[in-house]
Amino acid sequence: MKVIIVGCGRVGARLARQLDAEGHTVAVVDQLVSAFDRLGREFGGAMVVGNCVDEAVLRRAGIEGADCFVSVTSGDNRNLMAAQIAQRIFKVKRVITRLYDPIRESVYREMGLETFCPTTLGADLIREYFLDGVNRGRDASGVDGTAARAS
């Protein structure tokens, strides 16, 4: 699979390294050359310096033959614009976008983008851990937590 990742932050770089190691053809786009340091020496994919919401830059990254496009820059609007260019102009089949704002996420999901929101995912996960802890406390006391306290 040929994958383009825009945004070489922690998530983008990690994903790029993994996919590259698994044998996929990977190109990473970022505005800052220094961002590519995160990829490490082993990385064998392409690194393209430039603005990810510029068609010419995306072409340089090889978007025309890409199977998958991943938008993980730090800006929601930047991700949305890049993803829509990939989906609607270059007709990339699989386009995945990260959005921190849950409201914007639901709007663009309705409009047909494949999105994920670390804010809701993170909050849900923390809540799960928290509830898990509460439940475990209850299990240890053998009875319902409130009853234990009352006794």
Added chain:
Amino acid sequence: MSEPAEAPYVIIVGGGKVGFHLAKHLIERDYEITLVEKDAARAEWIEHQLGTVSIMVGDGDEMAFLATTGIERASVVIGATGDDEDNLIVCQLAKVKFHVPRTIARVSNPHNVAVFKALGVDAPVSATELLMGLIEAELGSEMVRGVAVKASGTCLVDLALPALSGYVGKRIADITIPKGGIIVCIVRAGKPVVPAPETVVEAGDELVVYSQLLDIAAVGEALSKS
């Protein structure tokens, strides 16, 4: 008798130089304006300058905030920030979620004009592109007399036909100019002549050409070919 039309309600997102002057200009023409600016200090400054304008401090691409601006009754929403991606998202949210009839976006990267159109913005305006076209036309030659520019990136330009042009004595139908360009009028000895395909052009004629702004230099070149 028709009812007096209500002043159109325009929301401008981004209170930089462009947003500020635009708001000022539209207020003078009796539009109802809300200017949205992220930076509270900048918003306060604008309020001191414009007084009557309604300034809201907030994030123009935040749905919840947009809903408080009365956006559902706006006739036009203008994305006027310095960031293309922010202007795009404001316009898309206005269009898709609030059914605003007309969206206008300031575009910094000229390549994005076509992208914005494809992504549903009614009128992307690239100041860079307009400037480039104007400067190119000025650089072109003495041939160019005047340029009237439309926001769409097209223009009307008055070009003098050089005496040495290979087209002198030829019919309008024989003149090839870049695709999309049309010769709309011939000015001969100060008088307008409506061009027909068989009209023969003469040295010293001025041709009024409707064209893409960026094609002007090429139009000029085509007409000067000997």
